[in-house]
Amino acid sequence: MTTNTNQDRHQQRHENQSILLAGASGVLGTHVTRALTEAGHKVTGLGRGPANGIRADLLDREALLRAVDGHSFDVVVHAATSLSRPPLRHRDMHATDALRTEGTAHLIEAARATGARRFVAESMVFGYGYGDHGEHVLTEEDTFGPPGRTAELERHLAGMRVKEQLTFAAAGLDGVALRFGAFYGPGGTDALLPLLRGRKLPVPRDHGRVLPWVELTDAARAVVAAVERGRPGRAYNIADDTPLGFGGHVRAVAERFGLPQPMTVPLWLMKPMSYAHAVMSSTLRVSTAAARRELDWTPSFPSTRDGLAAMAART
Template sequence: MTTNGTSQSILLAGASGVLGRHITRALTEAGHKVTGLGRSRENGIRADLMDRDALLRAVDGHRFDTVVHAATALRKPPMRDRDMYATDALRTEGTAHLVEAARATGARRFVVESMAFGYGYGDHGDRPLTEDDPFGPRGATPALERHIAGMRTKERLAFEAEALDGIALRLGLFYGPGGTEALLPLLRRRQLPLPGDRGRVLPWVELTDAARAVVAAVERGRPGQAYNIADGTPMGFRAHVEAVARTFGLPKPLHVPLWFLKPMSYAHTVMSSRLRMSCAKAERELGWTPRYASSHEGLAALRPTSHL
């Protein structure tokens, strides 16, 4: 049964992705009926979010209570700024098209996957950011503005959509089943050189915890609100990868200076950033707390089911 006793019919854009598969499972276990939307054969409704007319044709005749936008164009961790461009477009044009599709199906609620870097890349100091802090500040370079504009626009379209109750989840960096495994071959072959963290930390969230937050937003999120979603232990990028290596008995990544990553522009930006988030609002309003309070706990739970 669902937490609030009401089963919903949910259209999930991005259902076949890594996060989407966890969301599908979590929503189904909570008693909801999930229909996937995307380009792959795994989806109940096959359509490309970037093709407005085809999308509206595909959803014609369907009815849903809630639409969840978790679509991404990423198939591996982004290294260069250009690796993010297709996902940037999904956050702008794709979201606008999905809002139209949601209204066409009679949906009343629209939940979007947002992310921590919508607060801006760079050094935010040691104070945990809350949902009251500015979101979507102008990017320091044209490429960063393109990324941040995507996150800013995605939330704005959700909150301002006529006849839809928009909710945004500002998620930390993902790890966990279906995500962490991609690092293992690189660590085994020592093909993942990383700089030291030098006090820089980032928010992390285990994938099944992120999926549980989506269920909470579907059932209990307040319209027009954003919620930070991360575990209680911010950690530097290198520290997280070293924890992966220890958990799976693999070599630590080679150490390189930060400037070495400049050709990999997006990775350099991420690893140059320092960002903490408070998730008190999600705990208070959604009743969500992470099952795994740190990457160490989440990785320990992952190891027995992984194939090395």
């Protein structure tokens, strides 16, 4: 009887939490809102658009603090980006880089002002560094946010590095970071379909290069797990079981949706699309053992082919 009562109390701490979600109207945020709501939490969106319960720009500190004044939340989740489509050039990432630095600092102030006790930050596996990591399987103990090889890469890496540093150092907040693989799935993969249909998305051969991927609904479940079970001060790799090269992923999308296969081009020809080139030329493998052990999270879709099949079946 005592055991059951303790379990009930433990469960109660996880349910019916009030959560402020920055980036709720974005691709990931839409899935996170649904997953948190289905788990029994109350979600309030924070962002510039009219669909948000609290409208404010994370880069405007004073306006943000005014917007949250009088509100109370248990948890704040930072999943805000400035990406309306996949980034191709380095400059496409600049606004998101700012949200990861100044925006995070401002949001942490807002979290404290609302009485929140937990702060969950969206991070990315690319924070381990763009480039070829070979066969090494990266864990959360590996260096995160190493110096970038170029000024532009350093700008992106600094954004991810600072976002995590601020998350873990925030006094009075239990900070948790989720290092996601590349996203795909409903709301994300859709943007590729017209490009493939019009044969406007060339890709290189992978030549052994692979990246971690994660389906968006799986990513959203990881956010719920971090809200409920994430250990303070911990980062978690969140990816499926089957790393795949960027070209291989795009070809799998074309095959699954019955679209023309993309044109194959040499990798050097992608250099004008500078950010995409940095991603396409990278090799990353990550371990998700910590997320499985501590968050009790496993991907529903162990490979992109599984996730794409489920997506195609729903359309």
